[in-house]
Amino acid sequence: MSDNAGGTSGGSSPYPGQQPPTYGGQPPAYGSQPPAYGSQPPAYGSTDPNSYLGPPPAYPGGGYGVPPPPNQQSGWSGLAIAAFVASLVPLVGILAAVPLAIVALVKIGKSHQKGKGLAIAAIIISVLWWIGFIALAVWFGQGAERDDAGAITKEGRIDFGEIRVGDCVSIPDPGGSEDVNTFELKGVPCSEPHNAEAVALIPIEGDSYPGTDAIDNQTARGCATKALSYLSGVPKAGLQPYRLIPTDSIWDDDNGHRAICFVTQADYSETTGSVADK
Structure with missing residues (x-):
């Protein structure tokens, strides 16, 4: 049958809104995976969706990220123990x-023995011993020096128990209200500035520390008498007696059971030369 436009008809066309017929059923959805070659089809009635995937592939060796077994420690290091014990003995x-x-630390790093902390502690303790001995050497090296006759020839630190009659001494703040710090006493050649000169040593009775009041009562009169005698029995203007008495902390030190009598300027100012020559 011909139409008015010419040509031949190719079959009926669907009306608008009518779906054309499909051939051969529904095509597969885009993105779906084809079945793997060689895999077994799932058994009918299986409920496991993973059964379509087949068995997982096997990898050779162990799993990734598995650490090697830790090195086994073989007890305590004898060198570390010996070093720690030795460090407790000063010399x-x-x-x-x-x-x-040091040897212990090197070997522990290779053998993984216990005792690293002991070795480090031994080094620290030994260093502290070194510091202590150096400090003592410096302390004693700063002491006052004497000649063969016993006179002080070089200024330096002097202990309470080392002061002798005739020594010229620098006493820190002798007129202050606080007790004198005997660790700050300095022996000085009498030709150099000083503020006190030792004129007598008064022994103190008793084994136990009697207290400052009792020591004052025992030594006050004797010190004044000894000071006057040192000045040839003639009081001199501008001079006065002064005493240093032991504290409880130095009572049991060498020559701690005594009071030291000095002659000082009335205002505790410094002077040069011996008061015996004035």
């Missing part, structure tokens, strides 16, 4: 502990 610690500790 041995200074000479032997540090080398032992």
Whole structure:
């Protein structure tokens, strides 16, 4: 049948809104995976959706990220223990502990033995011993020096128990209200500025510390008498007696059971030369 426009008809066209017929059923959805070659089809009635995937592939060796077994410790390091014990003995610690500790640390790093903390502690203790001995050496090296006759020839620190009659001394703040710090006493050649000169040593009776009041009562009169005698029995203007008495902390030190009598300027100012020559 011909239409008015010419040509031949190719079959009926669907009306608008009518779906054309499909051939061969529904096509597969985009993105779906085809079945793997060689895999077994799932058994009918299986409820496991993973059964379509087949068995997982096997990887050779162990799993990723598995750490190697830790090194086994083989007990305590004898060198570390020896170094720590040696460090507790002053002289041995200074000479032997540090080398032992260093060797111990080297071996512990290879053998993974216990005792690293002991070796480090041995080094620290030995260093502290060194610091202590150096400080003592400096302390004693700063002491006042004497000649063969016993006179002070070089200024330096002087202990309470080391002061002798005739020594010229610098006393820190002798007129102050606080007790004199005997660790700050300095022995000085009498030709150099000083504020006190030792004129007598008064012994104090008793084994136990009697207290400052009792010491004052025992030594006040004797000190004044000794000071006057040192000045040839003639009082001199501008001079006065002065005493240093032991505290409880130095009572049991060498020569701690005594009071030291000095002659000072009335205003505790410094002077040069011996008061015996004035």
